[in-house]
Amino acid sequence: DQQVKQNSPSLSVQEGRISILNCDYTNSMFDYFLWYKKYPAEGPTFLISISSIKDKNEDGRFTVFLNKSAKHLSLHIVPSQPGDSAVYFCAASVKFSQGGSEKLVFGKGTKLTVNP
Amino acid sequence: DAGVIQSPRHEVTEMGQEVTLRCKPISGHDYLFWYRQTMMRGLELLIYFNNNVPIDDSGMPEDRFSAKMPNASFSTLKIQPSEPRDSAVYFCASSPLAGIIEETQYFGPGTRLLVL
Numbered sequence: 001d002q003q004v005k006q007n008s009p010s011l012s013v014q015e016g017r018i019s020i021l022n023c024d025y026t027n028s029m030f031d032y033f034l035w036y037k038k039y040p041a042e043g044p045t046f047l048i049s050i051s052s053i054k055d056k057n058e059d060g061r062f063t064v065f066l067n068k069s070a071k072h073l074s075l076h077i078v079p080s081q082p083g084d085s086a087v088y089f090c091a092a093s094v095k096f097s098q099g100g101s102e103k104l105v106f107g108k109g110t111k112l113t114v115n116p
Numbered sequence: 117d118a119g120v121i122q123s124p125r126h127e128v129t130e131m132g133q134e135v136t137l138r139c140k141p142i143s144g145h146d147y148l149f150w151y152r153q154t155m156m157r158g159l160e161l162l163i164y165f166n167n168n169v170p171i172d173d174s175g176m177p178e179d180r181f182s183a184k185m186p187n188a189s190f191s192t193l194k195i196q197p198s199e200p201r202d203s204a205v206y207f208c209a210s211s212p213l214a215g216i217i218e219e220t221q222y223f224g225p226g227t228r229l230l231v232l
Binding site (some may be wrong): 003034036041042044045046049081089091103104105106107108109 | 223
């Protein structure tokens, strides 16, 4: 069972417009949410995160919104650029049962294509 | 720093053969993670180590999979015998600190495995 779901496998937007990538989760114990970006033939790289005690975090063109009651988060990219074309993974963190580092649970990813 | 290093980058093998994937984490990182990426299941955590000790291997699919970390700068993931359903991209990631989510995980470029 997927605890983190990205229901849109792909998204295509025009350069300069807004890209909105969505993510739903089922585990109310998640305490941190992250977005990773992945280019072909490379590993995922951290993009932006948000704590479960917040509802918005902004970093330049990237903003993540969290709606805890709906168990939903979204990543907004504005304006979108062709270089943003990549696969975006939503991830949620759960404390390991023995404490220590956060365990990340990933969604399947959404492939974003930004057309010039 | 060179980042997380994985080898080989690509591996093609025949069913029944042993496969060994290698990872060198970022120097000074205490945590090492092995992930597998497939179209069906996305990014899955297989196992993670803390200070060279395996902590959680609940994601390891079956006994054919094993992982070791003989020292702080090297880890292996072994599949024996390999099967076609093991075909996937395997990522290694490392993280510097425990329980501090801002110190996120850094991924290697991955090993693309194809089992014929």
